[in-house]
Amino acid sequence: MNGNGAPPRAGDANSGSAASARTRLERGRGALGPALELVHTGRAPTRAVLTAELGVTRATAGAVAAELEALGLIRVDSRPGAGGAQGRPSHRLAIDENGPxxxxxxxxxxxxxxxxxxxxxxxxxxxxxxxxxxxxxxxxxxxxxxxxxxxxxxxxxxxxxxxxxxxxxxxxxxxxxxxxxxxxxxxxxxxxxxxxxxxxxxxxxxxxxxxxxxxLAALAEHRHGAGRGAQHLLCVATGHRGVGGALVLDGRLHSGSSGLALEVGHLTVNPEGRACHCGGRGCLDVEADPLAFLTAAGRTPGPEVSLLQQARDLLRDGYGEPPVRAAAEELIDRLGLGLAGLVNILNPDRIILGGLHRELLYADPERLRAVVADRSLWGRSGGVPILPCTLDHNxxxxxxxxxxxxxxxxxxxxxxxxx
Missing domain, CATH: 3.30.420.40 (ATPase, nucleotide binding domain)
Structure with missing residues (x-):
């Protein structure tokens, strides 16, 4: 009998099946964004993982994946991939390389x-x-x-x-x-x-x-690089000039009330140091950037390539020279002081370093970590992981x-x- 008490008509079963599919799709459309973000950030490599992460049925997850594939955003590989629920094979999910x-x-x-x-x-x-x-x-x-x-x-x-x-x-x-x-x-x-x-x-x-x-570098690293999985991620980096910082909390940038939070370049790390563009003196911005390193090493910057590239090349090729090593140690100590102050205030669960700071970490990781641990309250109780950024052009x-x-x-x- 159908819902009106009449005998079922031919085609009712197919109609019910289509209606069920539509219901699954409508239910799943609210999960399209979360599902796409899971694939985008590499957290859902298979449909089985997507099902578990979204907390939906396998059928709904399948409808969601099919919709994203139809939009040209992902590809669903029907060949067996990693094991799904109860050992069943699952379809692989990947970004569509020809997508937008x-x-x-x-x-x-x-x-x-x-x-x-x-x-x-x-x-x-x-x-x-x-x-x-x-x-x-x-x-x-x-x-x-x-x-x-x-x-x-x-x-x-x-x-x-x-x-x-x-x-x-x-x-x-x-x-x-x-x-x-x-x-x-x-x-x-x-x-x-x-x-x-x-x-x-x-x-x-x-x-x-x-x-x-x-x-933006911090956001990219949190989603795709060295910051993946961190809940309270602090990023500090040299650009081509100056020093910047960023904080990502639970996947979102902490930008303050008007976008101006984490101007870490203007932390004072050397009260008797160089004059800063902001009007202060001894700011991290002028004590730990590429120009500061080249100057401390006694090198005159040239116009051929960027300051950042000149500093990287000098650190890589000339670290064995006493003036270059001394300049690197000076910048590491200044950077460590700044990081220690930020650790005391922000209590991050991970720090990532970019630009020249990444190269300084590679050059002498123990020195930098020791300065941070010695000068920060929480560093003494176990330390905060300090890692290099991993993305090119983050x-x-x-x-x-x-x-x-x-x-x-x-x-x-x-x-x-x-x-």
Whole structure:
């Protein structure tokens, strides 16, 4: 009998099966974003793991995976993969290598670069870096967006949006570069609005967002690199000039009330030290960046390559020379003092270091860890793991994460109904 008490009609069983499938899909659509983020961050390599992580039935997880595959975001490999529940084989889940990309742009004192970045933090293509940065933000951002548009034209990839990394605190909600100290840009430059206009003028669809370069590096490392799995992740890094920091709490950047948190470069680590651009003296920004290292080692920077690359090369090739080793030890001690103060305040469960700081950690890991342990309250009770960043171009990958976030939040709403 059917629901009206009448005998069942031919086709009712098929109708009920279709309705059941629709119900599973509707139930699963709310899980599309969480499911995509699990695959994006490498935490759901199979459909069985996806089922367990989402807390849904196998049928619902299958419907969710099929929907994401239809959107061109992931691939579902039906060949047996890792063991599923109760030993059953499960389908593999992977990012669709031919799927859409985000345009990522980075500006720093020694140049700028554009890239296309897919899901999973994979860099698909990069444009050659430029070594000159104009005093006009609109000119620079127009050039870097133009380079990105060229990559899109060459590859024919669909673009879901654009993200920009800049060496400045980016104040919210207006998206202004509050203190681009190492660029010749005016303080308060409306970088997000300029970037949005450049992206629109280039005919690129999707949102255009901007953030601080070290914040974005930390976000990328937390999702795809050395910070994966940390709950309270502190990232400290040298850019091409200066020192920046970022904190990721439970997967989200801690940016403060208006985007200005964790300006760690302006911690004083040497009260009698170098004058800082901020008006202070002995800040980490000028005591532990590439220029500080080159100066301490008695080297005059050249114009051929970036300061960061010159410092890296000197540390790698000249560490056996007494002046270079002494300069490295001086920077390690300054950096350690800064990290110890941050450990006392923030109590992170992991610290990751980028830029020149990563190379200093490689050069003498025991010295740096000893300084942090000796000067921090919590370091003495067991220490905080200090690890090198592992991603190449992590600020670019992080800039792409800004653009990918709306898709991760709502795949259907941003990309449309799957075919």
């Amino acid at each position: 990309v985000a345009l990522a742009a980075q500006v720093h004192p020694d140049g700028f670069r554009a890239a296309l970045v897919g899901l999973g933090g994979r860099i698909v293509a990069t444009a050659p870096g430029k070594l000159t940065v104009s005093e006009d933000p609109a000119q620079v951002l127009g050039a870097v967006v133009g380079a990105g548009a060229g990559l899109l034209a060459e590859t024919g990839r669909r673009c879901i949006g654009a993200g920009l990394a800049v060496p400045s605190a980016v104040a919210e909600p207006d998206g202004t570069a509050l203190n681009p100290l190492h660029l010749a840009w005016p303080a308060g430059s409306p970088v997000r609005a300029i970037f949005e206009r450049c992206v629109k003028d280039a005919g690129i669809d999707g949102p255009a967002l901007a953030g601080n370069d070290v914040n 600020s670019l990958v992080g800039a792409a994460e800004l653009a990918w976030q709306p898709v991760l939040d709502d795949p259907l709403g941003t990309l449309g109904t799957a075919a």
